[in-house]
Amino acid sequence: MTEKITLAHGAGGEQMDRFIKKTILKHLTQQDNVEIPLSMLDDSSVIDDIVFSTDSHTVQPLFFPGGDIGSLSVAGTVNDVSVMGAQPLALSSGLIIEEGFSFEEIDKIIESMSKTARKAGVPIITGDTKVVEHGAIQQCMINTSGIGKRTPILDKNFEIVRQYRKCSQRWLLDGNLKPGDEIIVSGTLGDHGIALMSFREGYGFETTVRSDVACVHQLLKSLLEIGGIISAKDPTRGGLANTVNEWSEKSNYGITLFEEEIPISEGVRAACDLLGLDPLHIGNEGKVVVGVVKEKADEILNQMKKHPLGKDAAIIGEVDEKKGYVKMKTEIGGKRIIPKPIGDPVPRIC
Amino acid sequence: MTEKITLAHGAGGEQMDRFIKKTILKHLTQQDNVEIPLSMLDDSSVIDDIVFSTDSHTVQPLFFPGGDIGSLSVAGTVNDVSVMGAQPLALSSGLIIEEGFSFEEIDKIIESMSKTARKAGVPIITGDTKVVEHGAIQQCMINTSGIGKRTPILDKNFEIVRQYRKCSQRWLLDGNLKPGDEIIVSGTLGDHGIALMSFREGYGFETTVRSDVACVHQLLKSLLEIGGIISAKDPTRGGLANTVNEWSEKSNYGITLFEEEIPISEGVRAACDLLGLDPLHIGNEGKVVVGVVKEKADEILNQMKKHPLGKDAAIIGEVDEKKGYVKMKTEIGGKRIIPKPIGDPVPRIC
Numbered sequence: 001m002t003e004k005i006t007l008a009h010g011a012g013g014e015q016m017d018r019f020i021k022k023t024i025l026k027h028l029t030q031q032d033n034v035e036i037p038l039s040m041l042d043d044s045s046v047i048d049d050i051v052f053s054t055d056s057h058t059v060q061p062l063f064f065p066g067g068d069i070g071s072l073s074v075a076g077t078v079n080d081v082s083v084m085g086a087q088p089l090a091l092s093s094g095l096i097i098e099e100g101f102s103f104e105e106i107d108k109i110i111e112s113m114s115k116t117a118r119k120a121g122v123p124i125i126t127g128d129t130k131v132v133e134h135g136a137i138q139q140c141m142i143n144t145s146g147i148g149k150r151t152p153i154l155d156k157n158f159e160i161v162r163q164y165r166k167c168s169q170r171w172l173l174d175g176n177l178k179p180g181d182e183i184i185v186s187g188t189l190g191d192h193g194i195a196l197m198s199f200r201e202g203y204g205f206e207t208t209v210r211s212d213v214a215c216v217h218q219l220l221k222s223l224l225e226i227g228g229i230i231s232a233k234d235p236t237r238g239g240l241a242n243t244v245n246e247w248s249e250k251s252n253y254g255i256t257l258f259e260e261e262i263p264i265s266e267g268v269r270a271a272c273d274l275l276g277l278d279p280l281h282i283g284n285e286g287k288v289v290v291g292v293v294k295e296k297a298d299e300i301l302n303q304m305k306k307h308p309l310g311k312d313a314a315i316i317g318e319v320d321e322k323k324g325y326v327k328m329k330t331e332i333g334g335k336r337i338i339p340k341p342i343g344d345p346v347p348r349i350c
Numbered sequence: 351m352t353e354k355i356t357l358a359h360g361a362g363g364e365q366m367d368r369f370i371k372k373t374i375l376k377h378l379t380q381q382d383n384v385e386i387p388l389s390m391l392d393d394s395s396v397i398d399d400i401v402f403s404t405d406s407h408t409v410q411p412l413f414f415p416g417g418d419i420g421s422l423s424v425a426g427t428v429n430d431v432s433v434m435g436a437q438p439l440a441l442s443s444g445l446i447i448e449e450g451f452s453f454e455e456i457d458k459i460i461e462s463m464s465k466t467a468r469k470a471g472v473p474i475i476t477g478d479t480k481v482v483e484h485g486a487i488q489q490c491m492i493n494t495s496g497i498g499k500r501t502p503i504l505d506k507n508f509e510i511v512r513q514y515r516k517c518s519q520r521w522l523l524d525g526n527l528k529p530g531d532e533i534i535v536s537g538t539l540g541d542h543g544i545a546l547m548s549f550r551e552g553y554g555f556e557t558t559v560r561s562d563v564a565c566v567h568q569l570l571k572s573l574l575e576i577g578g579i580i581s582a583k584d585p586t587r588g589g590l591a592n593t594v595n596e597w598s599e600k601s602n603y604g605i606t607l608f609e610e611e612i613p614i615s616e617g618v619r620a621a622c623d624l625l626g627l628d629p630l631h632i633g634n635e636g637k638v639v640v641g642v643v644k645e646k647a648d649e650i651l652n653q654m655k656k657h658p659l660g661k662d663a664a665i666i667g668e669v670d671e672k673k674g675y676v677k678m679k680t681e682i683g684g685k686r687i688i689p690k691p692i693g694d695p696v697p698r699i700c
Contacts, residue, residue: 003453010447010481020479023457027464030473034440038475045476047440047497050400054442054495055478058486090384090397092404094444094493097360103353107373114377123380125388126395128405128493129370131360132698136408136488143444143478145404145495147397348482 011343012238012283017041035170036084040250042174043080043233044148051086051148051171053077056094058141060348062109065195066211069142070112072285075215076236076350077146078120082217083232083288085157085172085224086148091117093127094143099134109140120215122146153224160227164293172232172290175250181230182297183247183255183317186219186288186310187212189240190268193282193346198271205274209267214286219307226303228296233289237344241280243289244317244326245340254324257317257338260331281341283349291319361693362588362633367391385520386434390600392524393430393583394498401436401498401521403427406444408491410698412459414549416541416561419492420462422635425565426586426700427496428470432567433582433638435507435522435574436498441467443477444493449484459490470565472496503574510577514643522582522640525600531580532647533597533605533667536569536638536660537562539590540618543632543696548621555624559617564636569657576653578646583639587694591630593639594667594676595690604674607667607688610681631691633699641669 008015020041031037036046044053057073067075074091081088093113097106117124124144154170161167169176195211197203216234223229231251235243240262248255264272264279272279286309292300297315304310326338358365370391381387386396394403407423417425424441431438443463447456467474474494504520511517519526545561547553566584573579581601585593590612598605614622614629622629636659642650647665654660676688 005447005449005451005453005456005481007449007481007483010479016479020477023453024460024477024479027457027460028443028467028474028477030464030468031475032473034473034475037473038477045440047473047475048499050439050497052440052442052476052495052497054444054476054493056444056446056480056493058446058480058482060486089400090395090402092402092495093378094404094406094495096406096408096491097355099355099357101355103355103373106355107377110374110377114380117378118380123382123384123387123397124378125381125384125397126402126404127370127374127378127388129360129366129374130406130408130698130700131355131357132408132488133357135485136410136698137491138482138486141446141487141491143404143406143493143495145402145442145444145493147400147402147497149398348486350480 007347008343012242013341013343015342044084046171049150051081051084053080054145055080056141056143057350058348059350061199062139064199064211067213068109068112070109071116072213072350073142073144074113074116075213075285077144078122078215078217079234081146081148082220083172083234085154087151088122088146088148088217090123090125090147092145093124095129096137096141097131098137098139099131101139157224157227157229161230161293164295172229174231174246176230177247177251177253177291177319179253179319179321180294181291181319182294182315184290184292184301185314185316186304187312188263188265189284190264190279190282192285193349194268194271196349197346205271207267207271212284212286214309216288216309219309220288222303222307223300226299228293229290231291235287235289236283236285236350238341239281239283241338241341248326252323254320254322255317255326256320257328259328261314261316263312263314277345281345283344357697358693362592363691363693365692394434396521399500401431401434403430404495405430406491406493407700408698409700411549412489414561415545417563418459418462420459421466422563422700423492423494424463424466425563425635427494428472428565428567429584431496431498432570433522433584435504437501438472438496438498438567440473440475440497442495443474445479446487446491447481448487448489449481451489507574507577507579511580511643514645522579524581524596526580527597527601527603527641527669529603529669529671530644531641531669532644532665534640534642534651535664535666536654537662538613538615539634540614540629540632542635543699544618544621546699547696555621557617557621562634562636564659566636566638566659569659570638572653572657573650576649578643579640581641585637585639586633586635586700588691589631589633591688591691598676602673604670604672605667605676606670607678609678611664611666613662613664627695631695633694
C-alpha cells in the first residue's frame with residue numbers, strides 16, 4: 001500500500017522532522033551562496049544578509065479568543081524573521097479563499113492583518129488572492145512570507161557574547177548553544193493551543209484562556225540591545241518541548257529544564273489535566289525562548305519583565321556540560337527525559 | 351443578504367480588481383518607505399531595493415501536459431520577480447497538504463520544484479509544511495514567495511531608454527508606457543489555460559496543446575542587456591487582454607493591438623473556437639510581454655527570437671498618442687475594443 005501523509009507530518013515534532021528531511025530536503029539541495037540554508041531547518045533562511053521566511057496559516061476556527069487568522073498570520077511570520085536576530089522589513093499576504101465565503105469576514109480578517117502589521121511596524125507590501133470553488137478549501141487560508149534585514153544591534157549583541165565566551169556565529173541559530181548558557185522564556189506556555197481547543201466543538205470543556213498571539217520582535221530587540229543572546233525561537237507547533245529538543249540536537253549538548261520555574265497559567269494547567277495533555281507540547285504564538293550567556297541572564301530576565309509581553313518571564317533551564325537529551329528536574333526532585341514530541345496534540349493551531 | 355465571494359473575484363480581470371481595491375487595499379495602507387507599494391498592484395513590490403512577490407498555486411489537476419503544480423509554482427514567482435527588472439535571488443515554498451495525500455505524489459511535486467528552480471538558478475531557501483485533515487483542502491496547494499535584487503543591467507537598460515525619450519522610472523512598471531512605445535510578446539498565447547482545460551473532466555475535447563510553463567527571467571535578462579525595455583509583464587490570469595488593459599489604465603494611454611500579428615497556435619485557436627473562448631483572455635505561464643522604445647523594438651524582437659522561449663515572438667501593438675482604451679485592428683481591417691476581461695474563463699489555472 002502506498003504510504004500516505006498524516007496530520008502528524010505537519011504538526012511539528014519528530015514525525016514532521018523525518019518527513020521534511022526524507023521527502024523535501026532530499027530534493028532541495030541547491031543552496032550554494034545561501035548563508036543559512038533550508039537544510040539548517042531554522043526559523044528563517046538567510047541569503048545576502050536578507051532574512052527570508054514563510055508560513056501558511058490554516059487555523060480553525062478562523063476567529064478565536066485572543067486573535068484570528070489575520071493577527072496570527074502576521075505575528076507568526078514577524079516572529080520567525082525576528083528570532084534570527086533580524087529586523088522584520090516587510091510581509092507578503094497570499095490569500096486562498098473558498099467561493100461563497102462572506103465579504104464581511106474577509107474584511108474583518110484583512111483589517112486584523114492590517115492592525116497587527118501596523119502595530120508591529122512591518123508593512124504588508126505584496127499580495128496574491130486566489131478564490132477556489134466551494135469545498136476545495138475550508139473557508140480561508142493565508143500564507144505570509146517575510147523579509148528582514150541585519151542591523152548593527154545584532155553585531156553589538158554578539159560582541160557582548162564574545163566578552164564571555166567564543167562565538168563565531170552571526171545569527172541567533174538553533175545550533176549556537178554552549179554549556180552553561182541559560183534558557184529564558186518570555187511568559188506562560190500553552191495558551192494559544194488551549195484557547196483554540198476550548199473554542200472548537202467536540203472537546204467539551206470551557207476555559208477563559210485566550211491565545212497569546214503577538215509579535216515578539218520589539219521585545220527581542222530590547223534584549224539584543226542589552227546583548228548576550230545566543231539563540232532565539234518562538235515555541236509554536238510542538239511547543240517548548242520541540243524548541244528545546246531542536247536546540248539540544250543542533251547544538252549537540254543536553255539541556256536541563258527546571259519544572260517549577262516553567263510558567264504555565266492555572267487555566268492551561270487545568271485544561272491539560274482534564275485532557276491528559278502536556279503543556280510543554282502545546283503551541284504558542286506570542287512567546288519567545290532565548291538562550292543567553294549566563295553572565296547576562298539576570299539582566300536579560302529583568303529587561304523581559306519590563307515589557308508587557310514578558311511580564312511572566314522566567315529562567316527555565318540551562319545547557320549541560322555534555323552531549324545528551326533534554327531532561328527536566330521535576331518539582332518533587334526527580335528527573336525525566338523530555339523527548340521531542342511526535343507532533344502538536346492540537347491540530348491546525350496555525 | 352450578505353455578499354459572497356465568487357470565483358471571478360480571484361480570476362484576474364475587472365471583478366478581481368474591484369475586490370482587491372475595495373476590500374484589501376482599503377486596509378493595507380501602511381506603505382511608507384516602500385518604493386513600489388502594494389497599492390500599485392504591479393507584479394511585485396519593492397522595498398530597500400529588494401523585490402518581493404508572492405503567489406499561491408491552487409491549480410487542478412496537479413499534473414497536466416507540459417507541467418505540474420511544482421514547476422508552475424516556481425516559474426510563476428520567478429516570473430513575477432523578474433518582470434520588475436530584478437534578478438530573482440531566492441524562493442520560499444509554503445506547502446499545504448491534505449491528510450491522506452500520497453508520499454509518491456508529494457515526492458514528484460517537490461522534485462519538479464527542485465528541477466525547475468535548479469534550471470532557473472534560483473534556490474528554494476525557506477519553507478513551511480502544513481497538513482490539514484481530509485476534505486479541508488483539495489490534495490495540495492503551494493505558495494511560493496520570491497525575492498530579487500537590482501543589478502547594473504537594469505540601470506543600463508534605462509540609460510538606453512533615456513537616449514530616446516524622458517524616463518524617470520527605475521523599475522519595469524505597468525505605468526511606464528508612453529506614446530509610440532511598441533508591445534512585443536514572446537510567443538503563442540493561451541497554451542497554458544487550454545492545456546489544463548483539455549485535461550480536465552467535463553470539457554469534452556481533445557488537444558495536443560501543452561502548457562507553456564517556464565521561467566522567463568533569462569530571456570528577459572538578455573533583452574535588458576540590449577536595453578530600451580520600459581515595462582514587462584507575464585500574462586497570467588486574465589491573459590493578454592488583462593495585461594494590456596492594466597498597462598493602458600496605469601500608463602493612461604490607449605493601446606492598439608494588431609490582430610494578425612498576435613501569435614496563437616492552431617490547437618489553441620481550434621479549442622477556443624469550439625468552446626467559444628477568446629484566446630486573449632486565457633492565462634499563460636511561460637510568456638512575457640514587454641513594452642519597448644520604438645527605436646529598439648526590432649533589435650529586442652530579434653534577440654527574443656534567438657531564445658528558445660521567444661522563437662514565436664512578435665511585435666503585436668503600440669501605445670497610442672492619446673488617452674483611451676485597448677483597441678484591436680482586426681485582420682479584416684476593422685477595429686474593436688478589447689475590454690478588461692471579467693476574469694480568466696478557465697478556473698484554477700495557477
